[in-house]
Amino acid sequence: MGSIQSPHAFPKFTDPADERRHRKQRLAAAFRLFGYFGFDEGSAGHITARDPELLDHFWVNPLGRHFKRMRVKDLILVNQDGEVVEGDRPVNAAAFAIHSQIHAARSDVVAAAHSHSVYGKAWSALRRPLDPITQDACAFYGGHVVFDDFTGAVFELDEGKRIAHALGGGKAVILANHGLLTVGRTVDEAVWWFITMERSCHAQLLAEAAGDPVLIDADQAAKTSEQVGGYRAGWMQIQPLYDWILEEQPDLLEE
Numbered sequence: 001m002g003s004i005q006s007p008h009a010f011p012k013f014t015d016p017a018d019e020r021r022h023r024k025q026r027l028a029a030a031f032r033l034f035g036y037f038g039f040d041e042g043s044a045g046h047i048t049a050r051d052p053e054l055l056d057h058f059w060v061n062p063l064g065r066h067f068k069r070m071r072v073k074d075l076i077l078v079n080q081d082g083e084v085v086e087g088d089r090p091v092n093a094a095a096f097a098i099h100s101q102i103h104a105a106r107s108d109v110v111a112a113a114h115s116h117s118v119y120g121k122a123w124s125a126l127r128r129p130l131d132p133i134t135q136d137a138c139a140f141y142g143g144h145v146v147f148d149d150f151t152g153a154v155f156e157l158d159e160g161k162r163i164a165h166a167l168g169g170g171k172a173v174i175l176a177n178h179g180l181l182t183v184g185r186t187v188d189e190a191v192w193w194f195i196t197m198e199r200s201c202h203a204q205l206l207a208e209a210a211g212d213p214v215l216i217d218a219d220q221a222a223k224t225s226e227q228v229g230g231y232r233a234g235w236m237q238i239q240p241l242y243d244w245i246l247e248e249q250p251d252l253l254e255e
């Protein structure tokens with residue numbers, strides 16, 4: 001079977017200024033999608049994008065601005081010490097504690113996404129990894145872990161380090177009694193894993209509430225994971241959503 005052909009081209013950049021602008025645009029659009037899907041919970045939740053030149057700095061949402069109102073010009077740049085070096089609004093302390101350690105531990109990770117979405121946090125209370133009960137859930141087969149060491153809100157770098165250690169080389173962590181966290185080589189990929197992981201939590205909660213779901217066997221789950229769980233597949237899946245949000249809410253691009 002041939003690979004699925006996408007009408008979208010995987011982006012490549014020669015100028016870091018173009019790459020930065022692209023990442024910031026995707027990041028602002030990602031927040032609009034999080035808002036659309038209802039992933040907000042007050043001021044909680046953050047998505048970060050590593051700067052393409054200052055590799056230990058990342059772009060992130062400012063504390064207290066609603067996902068649904070995020071624009072490129074609202075994003076702030078945070079350095080390795082947690083200081084805001086572009087923008088005039090504060091950073092969420094938990095965003096720095098968690099994301100700085102993930103970006104430091106994983107040079108391949110350009111973006112990380114976390115929020116207190118309802119089905120993710122409900123599933124996280126069970127302290128179990130997702131099972132391969134659907135084709136979509138197979139994207140996470142063998143690629144996610146449960147971080148079951150809940151000690152209150154994450155404000156300490158040390159806890160961020162332990163979360164990054166638990167993540168290992170994977171694409172997602174279920175933070176017990178807290179919510180989901182996903183990573184990717186592009187903003188697009190990290191955000192898609194978050195959206196589809198939230199929906200996979202929802203699907204498993206529904207299936208287990210209704211009965212005793214039958215798992216896809218290990219060989220098929222591993223094969224399906226290779227088909228739907230790669231970084232290009234994750235990037236590709238979200239392109240229609242980005243096209244839609246950019247058309248619906250073009251003000252997100254304001255710089």
Ligand SMILES: [Zn+2]
Binds near residue numbers: 044045114
């Ligand atoms: Zn959180």
